[in-house]
Amino acid sequence: MTTPTQILVIGGGQSAEHEVSLESAASVEAALRRRGYAVESITIGRDGRWQRGDAERDDTAPGGRVVDTLAAALPAIARADVVFPAVHGALGEDGTLAALCALAHTPIVGSGVRAGAIGMDKWATKLVAEAVGIRTAPGRLVHARALAAVAFDGDAVVKPVGGGSSHGVALVRDAIGLDAALRAAALHDDRILLEQPVVGREIDVAVLREADGSRWAAPPLEIHADGLFDTATKYDGSARFSVPAVVSETERAAVTEAALRMFDALDCAGVARVDFFLTDDGPVLNEINTMPGMTAASQVPRMFAAAGVPYDELLARLVDAAAVPVRDRRCAPATPTPGGAG
Ligand SMILES: Nc1ncnc2c1ncn2[C@@H]1O[C@H](COP(=O)(O)OP(=O)(O)O)[C@@H](O)[C@H]1O
Ligand SMILES: [Mg+2]
Structure with missing residues (x-):
């Protein structure tokens, strides 16, 4: 009998898509177990702390520094044959987890650093x-530190450059709407895209x-x-x-x-x-x-x-x-x- 492939599923993460990612990770983990893989899981809390298992981190527990929890998680990455990084959004899908696994020489499911980041x-x-x-929608890029200079020049879809799950995305039809939408988008990223609808x-x-x-x-x-x-x-x-x-x-x-x-x-x-x-x-x-x-x-x-x-x-x-x-x-x-x- 051969040893089953050891998979490490990582879920959660620090982006606005934390919750969705937990669901993806739980489904992936269950399916891989059904297929006979040996599966371990790690949840990255909203605060960035790494925790073994798929339970939501108890935010009231006295936690160590983020970096210590990451260090404690590294052996799980090292012993995995494959990491499944089911983390959507920033500090996950953007190539950061791919980079960590590349440095550890552990293969991952999905795109590498460059494709994730772009x-x-x-x-x-x-x-x-x-x-x-x-073709893509014509658009312009604005920075969160220069929002005051952004003038309304027609209907636009405003969205954070690094967003996901539609967080911070809005269709604006006037200057007041634009102002509110830019502020909302700026909560998610310093770079904001204004696109033609x-x-x-x-x-x-x-x-x-x-x-x-x-x-x-x-x-x-x-x-x-x-x-x-x-x-x-x-x-x-x-x-x-x-x-x-x-x-x-x-x-x-x-x-x-x-x-x-x-x-x-x-x-x-x-x-x-x-x-x-x-x-x-x-x-x-x-x-x-x-x-x-x-x-x-x-x-x-x-x-x-x-x-x-x-x-x-x-x-x-x-x-x-x-x-x-x-x-x-x-x-x-x-x-x-x-x-x-x-
Ligand atoms: N330029 C656009 N014109 C019309 N609708 C848009 C445009 N950009 C985004 N949307 C709408 O907003 C939704 C979310 O935008 P999207 O760019 O996909 O962000 P996210 O990464 O959060 O999913 C899209 O699914 C679409 O319905
Ligand atoms: Mg989308």
Whole structure:
């Protein structure tokens, strides 16, 4: 009998998506256990303290310094064959957990540092998308320290550059609304994006990188939101999805092609959810999520279920893909330059 693969699932985190992440982590952990993996779990509290197990940290307990709790968690990262960082948002999905695991030489499920960091930055995502020929909403970047200088110049969607779960996102139609929206967005990030509102259907595409390195997209999903797909609608059970989305073959091909191009441009791994507005003139990229919601009822698992890959199987494929040893570049010997000092 072979020893089961040891997985460490990390959930929680310090962003506004802490709660959602706990749900993703709990679902992932249960599914991996069903598949026979040996699973350990760690919860990062809202305050940044690391705690073994999936229980919410008791905030009343006298805690040590954050760094001490992190140090205590490192052996779990070291003994894991694979880490599943189910932490959405800042200080998780943005590449920070990928960086920690890379330094520890422990493979992770999902994207590495670079794809996580760029994907979490809605401004950088826009620049990359435009560079590879994918349209995005025209927008401008403002800094929280210069909000007083921002004038209203038409309807805009205001959002924190590094946000998630629609926290701090608002549609503004006048100067008073703009002021309030900027202040709300500034609670989440120092950099704020003002975007032209896009009129289109919200269509999301999930892409999976398999263990053999190939990647493919599941059938797109449509979100039926009345206006902004806001935080309340996302999590109060009232969100309506169509999986697969009812789109023409041309539209399906266009969003799928754009999703794969974006996945490749960032060199994502694991799963990513690439979100579009489908307009009369074709797809406009909204954002890319490199650690999307991962409960069985979340969008990505539903899209793969529609493609014939059930939830538990999806998670097993993610673990298999993570466990493939990446080409080891760390110790590559320098190629000698003929006749030169190189
Ligand atoms: N430029 C835009 N035009 C129209 N609606 C938008 C625009 N940007 C965002 N939205 C709406 O706001 C929601 C949340 O914005 P998004 O950029 O996806 O932030 P988050 O990372 O918090 O999900 C989107 O799902 C969409 O409904
Ligand atoms: Mg979104």
